[in-house]
Amino acid sequence: MTRDNASSGSRRPGRQVIVDAAVRCFYKQGYEGSSVRDIAEDAGVTPAALYHYYASKQDLLMDLITRFMASSIDRTEDALRRAGPDPVARLFGAAQSHVLWNASDVASSFIVNSEIRSLSPANREQHIAQRDRLQRLFDTCVEEGCDKGVFTTPWPHEASRAVVVMCTFVARWYRESGPLSPEEIAWRYGHMALSLVGASRGPQFEPPTYESVNGR
Amino acid sequence: MTRDNASSGSRRPGRQVIVDAAVRCFYKQGYEGSSVRDIAEDAGVTPAALYHYYASKQDLLMDLITRFMASSIDRTEDALRRAGPDPVARLFGAAQSHVLWNASDVASSFIVNSEIRSLSPANREQHIAQRDRLQRLFDTCVEEGCDKGVFTTPWPHEASRAVVVMCTFVARWYRESGPLSPEEIAWRYGHMALSLVGASRGPQFEPPTYESVNGR
Amino acid sequence: MTRDNASSGSRRPGRQVIVDAAVRCFYKQGYEGSSVRDIAEDAGVTPAALYHYYASKQDLLMDLITRFMASSIDRTEDALRRAGPDPVARLFGAAQSHVLWNASDVASSFIVNSEIRSLSPANREQHIAQRDRLQRLFDTCVEEGCDKGVFTTPWPHEASRAVVVMCTFVARWYRESGPLSPEEIAWRYGHMALSLVGASRGPQFEPPTYESVNGR
Amino acid sequence: MTRDNASSGSRRPGRQVIVDAAVRCFYKQGYEGSSVRDIAEDAGVTPAALYHYYASKQDLLMDLITRFMASSIDRTEDALRRAGPDPVARLFGAAQSHVLWNASDVASSFIVNSEIRSLSPANREQHIAQRDRLQRLFDTCVEEGCDKGVFTTPWPHEASRAVVVMCTFVARWYRESGPLSPEEIAWRYGHMALSLVGASRGPQFEPPTYESVNGR
DNA sequence: AATGAATGAGGGTTCATTCAT
């Protein structure tokens, strides 16, 4: 599964070639460590061509981050919608979906979570707003579970944060070549999230098949 | 609590001034984003002076990372030693100590966890070895709990990883000005770690006082 | 009074739009400081469109300069013709006309007098020839006055040069919003020119009305 | 006579080498037309070395302009002081000195009078203040002559402006290889200035010798 | 121990211009 940017406004092929190259470079060398020349070379174009699509290297980073975060939010909302009203199903679904998404584009996930510092103040602010929106989806989810007495954690806030962090950072170690499929990992993390909020002491959902997760 | 570098070979005062400046710069602007001039200026010396203490900017980064990781390991080992044989107490203690350590130097923690990419291949390899050593302390801890039937998680490996990640990344959001003391946060995370491995459904350790934690 | 380019070969409207934009840009930012993009944008066309009318940015500059200088010469010749044989009337008329012309298009005048350096060697040579032709009109005028004993300056050459310079550079400070009309200024400069060559010690021509000058 | 910068704070030799090179480049190719590499090459240093002395190319231009204008003002004030109270002697002296100064460094004079556009807004403002101060020295001089009835021009303001312009722009055509010495030219322009304000109809000061002018 | 001057390489970005459409 690769990043879908059907929802973004930039379908021009030249543009996508550049973003993909940027993701590879930023992932390997970081934003500051990647020169525009590096990116252009990786994309197979001249440095100047890059400036047809993006006003600056910073713009390129911001576009990449914004789109990844927008998808993170969209997917989490979808997962919550699909899960129905049960807090257990909701948290499980959200965590599972979040792991899947981050595992699906390890490079982008890594960039989004380590290059915040490289954003200009204005862009950073905008990004943090998106990050907060995502966190709040999980916060609400956990709070509801606590209110209904289904989750027993005394610290919904910390637990919610820990859930997002641990799911997000699956991208730090997940490799396609590893022993577990993304679906299996996501399923386990779904249950670990429930553990964390004091909702269950063991697996209660069906193990994943290739069709059952995230609508696929 | 500030970084102790008693164990490092660099007790010369000039050296510490530079490391401190580097931490501030790398934290704010990242490694590639910080010029040697920036660091020197922050330290109140000339760029050339910096080369009396470090052979290169890369050396400075590596020194900083190595020492932070060495302390991470030392402290975790200390915590395990103090906890005695009980798996619950051991995991609680290790997690608690790890949170405290990362909250005690948010800037260094951040650098260590986001500038791995900026290390030269040789240095990176060395760093990953340290990171693995630390992870293994938690892995062993969780495995023992599972073996003894005290922890009920079916996925000790994933759980252990999640514990380290969630404790480490407390540095991402913790601010001294926040409502919770580091000790309170560490105490909660200790319990959340137990939750995650299926060891408890609520607080079972004494709440922290300012003297009870980490030997202080 | 605006630049008439009836005499130039470029009557196509698209062309004039571009020249006008170029004048604005070169005036504000200089030739080297104005990018083809700047000019195109100011003209409301694409950079590529510009190349339908001009082979290069240099061509655009040269066209602009050449036409302005051609008009400078034409107008001076006209003024001399209208003035008749009297050296006093001739110098007065030429100076007056030259001031009027330069005040009528301050921007072009400025460009013509400060971007000579930006011309290619071949173009520069051609421009200097035009400039010399213009200067010679005044030189002849002053010499005749001296020969006839009407002008008393011992240095006709320097005086003639000074007259042209001082009239030309009215464009440096003249603004439409100023207290004096171009006609009033031109009238005064006509007299100052006479002063300079030692022909008079005060106003001797009729003050300007809006119809009396330059045939308008 | 070359620019003396004894009065400036920059006596470091490296600095002067760079300024001299900049003057040559800006004179030949203009500010925008001269690359930092051009200047550095002309000075025999690396482009980077240039940034030890100047923060930017703009700074270099501004320094050059400011110092030239400061000298213009100083020298004019000196000339007025030396001339004593007689308006005729004062205007003659000021014009003569101004011609000499501009002829002494044709390149700098040219730059100062054609690169105002290339100054940043803040720098431009500062430069214009200097230019106004200089102009006011001549304005006052002419006004005094008119008040005392020694100068008969009805337009002191225009005349004063014309005097400065014609003296300044001697640098446009003066070449060391020409037939007239700077002193001879300055002497003639002194008289032409008097002509312009209606003070004399012919030479009244002693012709120049190599020791009599400007204190030399 | 520390500096000021210097450097070669490379940074992000803009340039005038071309060309298929």
Place this chain on the structure above:
DNA sequence: AATGAATGAACCCTCATTCAT
């Protein structure tokens, strides 16, 4: 007549580093 995409060269400037003093 006009465009959008593309380019190679060059732009100003900053980089990490060196070295004589």
